[in-house]
Amino acid sequence: MDTLPTQITFKVRINDGWNRDSNLQDMEGSTAPERKAALTVVAISGSLRRGSANTGLIRAAKEICEESIPGLHINHVDISDLPLLNTDLESDGGFPPAVEAFRAKVRAADCFLFASPEYNYSISGPLKNALDWGSRPSNCWGDRAAAILSASGGSGGSRMQYHIRQVGVFLDIHFINKPEVFIKAHQPPSKFDSNGNLIDPEIKEQLRETLLSLQAFSLRLESKPANSE
Numbered sequence: 001m002d003t004l005p006t007q008i009t010f011k012v013r014i015n016d017g018w019n020r021d022s023n024l025q026d027m028e029g030s031t032a033p034e035r036k037a038a039l040t041v042v043a044i045s046g047s048l049r050r051g052s053a054n055t056g057l058i059r060a061a062k063e064i065c066e067e068s069i070p071g072l073h074i075n076h077v078d079i080s081d082l083p084l085l086n087t088d089l090e091s092d093g094g095f096p097p098a099v100e101a102f103r104a105k106v107r108a109a110d111c112f113l114f115a116s117p118e119y120n121y122s123i124s125g126p127l128k129n130a131l132d133w134g135s136r137p138s139n140c141w142g143d144r145a146a147a148i149l150s151a152s153g154g155s156g157g158s159r160m161q162y163h164i165r166q167v168g169v170f171l172d173i174h175f176i177n178k179p180e181v182f183i184k185a186h187q188p189p190s191k192f193d194s195n196g197n198l199i200d201p202e203i204k205e206q207l208r209e210t211l212l213s214l215q216a217f218s219l220r221l222e223s224k225p226a227n228s229e
């Protein structure tokens, strides 16, 4: 195993994410960076529908990780109980309980997986609402990797995906570029059963490749020395 240079700088997690560099020698009582057993992926579905194909993609991703991707753990975070964003609901930097709980889960994530339908050429209202609540000071999304999936109508959700990427610029989310997974959910042959469970083996493989890419990018982002060329 490689030994670590003693002067190397690593990113350490503070309240608003992996956003501060620290010299290892400055870290009290610490001589090496902590390597967590598994990366936690906070996975969010942009559809609140019971039989949602996008929520089905998250269930499939969880199964794939449990079966064949050691080191990656999916935490499906339900956004259905978030109130509509209204800054009048904030007081002294505090948020309604459901928002506080959501923000804590986002902050604790190592990376993100968004699975969302396209609604009228853009991000679904519920997902945009969740992104906005997480963005209120201090931003909970910052400096983590993310991947996007979409099961949608005729577009496959491409316009929605590029809109999330645009929002992610301001939220400081780093998206993997490949693979891109755009699923035309309603075109035959059926890709989901009536409960939204993914039944298409080719899409399962694309999902697996997406998760592996997210894992690799997330690890690179967490451990890259800040002063490397």
Ligand SMILES: Cc1cc2nc3c(=O)[nH]c(=O)nc-3n(C[C@H](O)[C@H](O)[C@H](O)COP(=O)(O)O)c2cc1C
Residues within 6 Å of the ligand: 047, 048, 049, 051, 052, 053, 054, 055, 116, 117, 118, 119, 120, 121, 122, 151, 152, 153, 154, 155, 156, 157, 185, 186
């Ligand atoms: C309000 C609304 C707007 C939609 N707009 C689009 C759209 O712009 N492009 C598209 O491909 N599909 C569109 N659809 C279809 C959904 O993306 C599609 O039914 C998707 O499978 C729903 O995801 P779910 O199964 O996870 O609920 C729209 C659906 C709704 C309800």
